[in-house]
Amino acid sequence: MLPHTSREEARGQAREHAGNDARETSGTSRAYAASLDARDPLAGFRDRFRLPPGVVYLDGNSLGALPDDVPAVVDDVVHRQWGTDLIRSWNTHDWWNAPTRVGDAIAPLIGAAPGQVVCGDSTSVHLFNALVAALRARSGRSVLLADPDTFPTDAYLADSAARLCGAEVRRVPAAEAAEVLRAEGTGVAVAAYNHVDYRTGELRDVAGITAAAHDTGALVLWDVCHTVGAVPVDADALDLDFVVGCTYKYLSGGPGSPAFLYVARRLQAGFDPALTGWHGHADPFAMEPAYRPADGIARARIGTPPLLGMLALEAALGVFGEAGITAVRAKSLALTDLFITCADELGLAVATPRPHARRGSQVAVRHPEAHAVMAALVDRGVIGDVRPPDILRFGFNALYVSFADVVAAAEALGDVLASGAHRDPKYTVRNTVT
Ligand SMILES: Cc1ncc(COP(=O)(O)O)c(C=O)c1O
Known part of the structure; x- marks a missing residue:
């Protein structure tokens, strides 16, 4: 045909x-x-993006188009904040709190109340950190249930996290995950799935897989790279545990813009990730010799964030919040x-x-x-x-x-x-x- x-x-x-x-x-x-x-009630938003004439852009699920609000902010961050205000900007422009502030700006887009999302690092880094944290939180269990059709970085990092924690990766298609979770009983520590199949665009049953995991005491990690900004995620309403996503696709944060991690508030006190950097320390400027985790979502911070990208993303998010x-x-x-x-x-x-x-x-x-x-x-x-x-x-x-x-x-x-x-x-x- x-x-x-x-x-x-x-x-x-x-x-x-x-x-x-x-x-x-x-x-x-x-x-x-x-x-x-x-x-179309959203038609007016097209003028808020800079698209070259003569182009039909259907690749915003890989690299979002440039929002009109971004260039002036980047110019200000480079020339005034960095160029003139120099290191004082960590305080005067509140660079220090950007990861949690921008995280809170992303939160409504994934149905999360404030205080549960941190921005910074890449999706790959957050995946690794959250998978290790999940395996550590369910250390008596040995199975990491993973999506065989997942984006490759998720597969590679699941293997590595499992190796590090002495777990076994079992690849089960999303359509069978709920059934397998129920059959496995208490064997599965964490089920890690993509919200959407990156090839076909098939949307997965977040509610069903999450409920099946929780019924057996397992945790869930959802990768929403291909949905955040385009499809509602409902992290709080569906009681999700961990959510990771990138911001350079539908959210138009720009090439290589930092990713985000949601850790449900109820899991934050026990969140024990692989990468315990100084920005996640309870008192970073005390320069203590040993790691002491910060309270709340701040403990999911790692090291110095990529501020140019993060502040460009913050400017980009405005238009999504409005729509x-x-x-x-x-x-x-x-x-x-x-x-x-x-x-x-x-x-x-x-x-x-x-x-x-x-x-x-x-x-x-x-x-x-x-x-x-x-x-x-x-x-x-x-x-x-x-x-x-x-x-x-x-x-x-x-x-x-x-x-x-x-x-x-x-x-x-x-x-x-x-x-x-x-x-x-x-x-x-x-x-x-x-
Ligand atoms: C589902 C999914 N996860 C992860 C990534 C990429 O991860 P990173 O941002 O670390 O390159 C992509 C990139 O397209 C993706 O589609």
């Missing part, structure tokens, strides 16, 4: 596949997209509905689940020449990315992607496939980033 399927046939198939979802969108014309944009995650999620689902309908019309194999409850904020379609197709699309100004072996990934940030963008991207994709433009030898060179 490829672009040769007639439009009418494909429409019929799309309706059959989509079931109830078909009622939630209809039509794939430019006029219909324009009418959706005209009714509200509920409105963002509603539009994201409408955008992905429309793109899925377009992909169905093109006869493409959509790898992303159709029910809203199982879909993140991206759409993945399979194509045997995914790399070349994406390279040809990027040349046409439509930027998405690819993941092996055959996935074309399109991410939808509701704050700056319009319905017109969706239709334009689908038209460009249809044009590439119908014309065979991707077979041009210049597109066979593999690009490691997109």
Whole structure:
């Protein structure tokens, strides 16, 4: 089934596949997209981002677009705070408290009350620290339940944390995790899963896996890199234990912006991570010879934070706070509905689940020449990315992607496939980033 399927046939198939979802969108014309944009309550937010003209940016799930609020803040941090105020800025500009302050700004986006999120370091570092802390907190148990389809860094760090703590990693697909947790009884120390499958965009059952883990006394760690800023997380309401996430994707914190870690308040007093740096000490400037953990979430701090990135992120977060995650999620689902309908019309194999409850904020379609197709699309100004072996990934940030963008991207994709433009030898060179 490829672009040769007639439009009418494909429409019929799309309706059959989509079931109830078909009622939630209809039509794939430019006029219909324009009418959706005209009714979009978030449409005004697009001007709060700096997007180059002529580009349809569907890779905000890898590197978010630049928020308009950021450059002036970075300029101020560099020239005034660093250049003029120098080391005094740790106090006068409250650099010292930035990790917990920015953590509190991220908290509402993951459904967390203040005092439970710290910002700094990378997702990988937080993953490692939280996994070791979880294994230490359940030291009588030997199994780390992990997602076989997880992002590679999560897999590598699970192996390393388990090795360090004498545990065994058992890889169980998310769909079977609750059942396995119940069957294992008290064997599992921690279940570590991604909120969304980074390839297909499939959303996992956070409530079900968490409840099953807690029923057996196990802890959960959720990696929300691919959902924070696009899909509600509900950390407090679902009683999550640990949540890690990056900020350079949907949150537009900038390349390499610092990640965050949520530690539920009830676990903080016993939080015993692998990396016990001086910024997590109870009295850092006493320069004591031995580690004494700070109270609260501050003990999850490690060393000196990357302040340029963190203060850029703080500026970026404003726009997300204003929009509200509920409105963002509603539009994201409408955008992905429309793109899925377009992909169905093109006869493409959509790898992303159709029910809203199982879909993140991206759409993945399979194509045997995914790399070349994406390279040809990027040349046409439509930027998405690819993941092996055959996935074309399109991410939808509701704050700056319009319905017109969706239709334009689908038209460009249809044009590439119908014309065979991707077979041009210049597109066979593999690009490691997109
Ligand atoms: C689910 C997930 N976890 C972790 C990471 C990356 O971790 P880090 O920020 O340490 O590079 C990514 C990056 O794409 C990711 O998708």
